[in-house]
Amino acid sequence: MSKDNGVKKVFWESGLEIDTVYDRESVEKSGGVGSIGKPGEFPFTRGIHPQMYRKRPWTMRQYSGFGTAAETHERFLYLIANGQTGLNVAFDLPTQCGLDSDDPMATGEVGRVGMAIDTLEDVEEAFADIPLNDITVSLTINGAAVPIMAMYFAMARKRGYDLRELRGTAQNDILKEFIGRGTWIFPVEHSVKLVGDTIEFCAQNAPKYSATSVCGYHIRESGANPAQEMAFALAIAMAYIDHVKARGLSVDDFAGTLSFNFNIHGNIWEQVAKFRAGRRLYAMLLKERHGVANDRAMMMRMIAGGGGGGLTIQQPENNIIRGAYYALISALGGTQTMALCSYDEAYTIPSAHAAKISLRTMQILMDEAGLTDTVDPLAGSFFMETMTNEMEKEMRKIIDRLDAEGGIVKGIETGRIQSMVNRQAYELERRIQSGDFKKVGVNEYIDEEEKTEIEFHPYREQEAKDQIARLKAVREKRDDAKADAATKALRNAAMNGKNVMPFALDAAEVLVTVGEMTKALVDVYGRYNEPVVF
Amino acid sequence: MVRVLIAKPGLDGHDVGAKVVCRALIDAGMEVIYTGLRKTPEEIARIASDEDVDVVGLSVLSGAHISLAENVMAEFRKNGIDDVMLIVGGNIPSKDYAALEKIGVAKVFGTSANLDEIAEFIKTNRGNSSR
Numbered sequence: 001m002s003k004d005n006g007v008k009k010v011f012w013e014s015g016l017e018i019d020t021v022y023d024r025e026s027v028e029k030s031g032g033v034g035s036i037g038k039p040g041e042f043p044f045t046r047g048i049h050p051q052m053y054r055k056r057p058w059t060m061r062q063y064s065g066f067g068t069a070a071e072t073h074e075r076f077l078y079l080i081a082n083g084q085t086g087l088n089v090a091f092d093l094p095t096q097c098g099l100d101s102d103d104p105m106a107t108g109e110v111g112r113v114g115m116a117i118d119t120l121e122d123v124e125e126a127f128a129d130i131p132l133n134d135i136t137v138s139l140t141i142n143g144a145a146v147p148i149m150a151m152y153f154a155m156a157r158k159r160g161y162d163l164r165e166l167r168g169t170a171q172n173d174i175l176k177e178f179i180g181r182g183t184w185i186f187p188v189e190h191s192v193k194l195v196g197d198t199i200e201f202c203a204q205n206a207p208k209y210s211a212t213s214v215c216g217y218h219i220r221e222s223g224a225n226p227a228q229e230m231a232f233a234l235a236i237a238m239a240y241i242d243h244v245k246a247r248g249l250s251v252d253d254f255a256g257t258l259s260f261n262f263n264i265h266g267n268i269w270e271q272v273a274k275f276r277a278g279r280r281l282y283a284m285l286l287k288e289r290h291g292v293a294n295d296r297a298m299m300m301r302m303i304a305g306g307g308g309g310g311l312t313i314q315q316p317e318n319n320i321i322r323g324a325y326y327a328l329i330s331a332l333g334g335t336q337t338m339a340l341c342s343y344d345e346a347y348t349i350p351s352a353h354a355a356k357i358s359l360r361t362m363q364i365l366m367d368e369a370g371l372t373d374t375v376d377p378l379a380g381s382f383f384m385e386t387m388t389n390e391m392e393k394e395m396r397k398i399i400d401r402l403d404a405e406g407g408i409v410k411g412i413e414t415g416r417i418q419s420m421v422n423r424q425a426y427e428l429e430r431r432i433q434s435g436d437f438k439k440v441g442v443n444e445y446i447d448e449e450e451k452t453e454i455e456f457h458p459y460r461e462q463e464a465k466d467q468i469a470r471l472k473a474v475r476e477k478r479d480d481a482k483a484d485a486a487t488k489a490l491r492n493a494a495m496n497g498k499n500v501m502p503f504a505l506d507a508a509e510v511l512v513t514v515g516e517m518t519k520a521l522v523d524v525y526g527r528y529n530e531p532v533v534f
Numbered sequence: 535m536v537r538v539l540i541a542k543p544g545l546d547g548h549d550v551g552a553k554v555v556c557r558a559l560i561d562a563g564m565e566v567i568y569t570g571l572r573k574t575p576e577e578i579a580r581i582a583s584d585e586d587v588d589v590v591g592l593s594v595l596s597g598a599h600i601s602l603a604e605n606v607m608a609e610f611r612k613n614g615i616d617d618v619m620l621i622v623g624g625n626i627p628s629k630d631y632a633a634l635e636k637i638g639v640a641k642v643f644g645t646s647a648n649l650d651e652i653a654e655f656i657k658t659n660r661g662n663s664s665r
Binding site for chain 2: 093094096097099105106107108109112113177180181182183221222223312313314346347348422423425426429430433442456459530532534
């Protein structure tokens, strides 16, 4: 950082320059506080509920899943026994890519980075005896969202839940998968169509279920700054909304099934301003662009968590401290759900011990530190209100530029967005390596003698074999005629442009596999052809 | 000019590091080809051969690095590719470095590897390429 008269110049990652002192005049110059509103009221700058954490503290939902459904079920029970109030499910890569465990491409990957799911029976085992409306479940599934959501709904229905009352979330944000994370399957256009099917299905059949959780998170991990993270997520949400609206649904009726997922690493104030500005801008865009009047449809409900990109492989115990600050950001930002990357997560799937430390971090914040005392505690701060206004302006600029360039979907199809974000990732990595962007333990305060004792999560080949055996057993015992008919009906629905969700649910019930359902859809839509850009 | 293929084997979708390394190698004056995601060892060997590269860099963050590197080496042997240097990057536990080197991997670069050192290593070991 350069210095002017001995005073350090400060810029946020989003590019905004920070003054040494803020006062009443700064707030007025940036646009004033006229648009902050009251908590629980349009435009929701201060939060989406009038009483926020006084009435309902944030849900704690650590990302977890590995091996088989049985093994993951055990970890779920451990987390719940330790006070976790929701589940955030990690699937293995074959499941996420729509492959069965016995697919040749799945070799060596079954159960490795998440839980392996092939059929409804696996889903039933994973969530056995877990009360689905008390411990709400978030499914981290995108490319294969249709089969997995169908299996989840089929499981809930089989257990006697009324879908109209079922709560929970599917990540199901395919557009961001093309920018970062990479579990796409179908071409962009058809992928958006499938997200549209799930939103429409939920709006009509499971209105309390969050059909998609639009993720700024992974776009930030891929190199976007915080203002871009929020702006791109809003643009993606608008793309889904435009798509579903074009089917003749009212935005007032379905926008409430959308939720969001954001990242929390970086500068504390910048992230909090990002959340306050983003919440406001989302509500305003819905009003401006779609004339939405229904409050629930304009509320940005969110999980704000993770922070993986901020954690370091060096001196991993420092990540416990970073996690505590990230959790603070999340609470000050007014999140509904919180999750933290665990301190060992730069190395491995978190150990039970590391996951517990993350959970305790959030619990200490909730029960000891007073973060639930009052709503939006930073409101009215000269600094925070000024920067909330400035971040909102910055986000609007980015969205306007995207619109002028043909929209986010086109930007993703051509690979332009991916390329831009990656250029920034490269520039940031260079700044870290040169020491210009400081990271403790990485480019300063380096511990040469460092010895870390991280317990690596074991990968057991036997579990993959067990999973494949289980899949074969299900294929043998199921009624093949019914499974074939349901698969054919799913393919026909896709061919005829119908909503595929009801057909996927039927298929799930007669034990059609994730791979078979995906293949039926690939037969119709084809596969995504990745523009190889960097 | 040194020709490098950066490849993503397996199903892992974490490609930020791979693309950052692509940019760093280009800035260091090399020709770089990137495969994109989800390539099989067969595909990687075929591209390496078709593009006549000097170096293949595998990027793996899923934990499946040993079996993937083994399979890529097996494909190299099957196709008579014996003049290509294989390097591996990603979140590779240090305990696995020796196993990878035994397979024939020339060098492993962890998640916070210095970009200039990666370029330097390639230049030192393949910089005299006559191509």
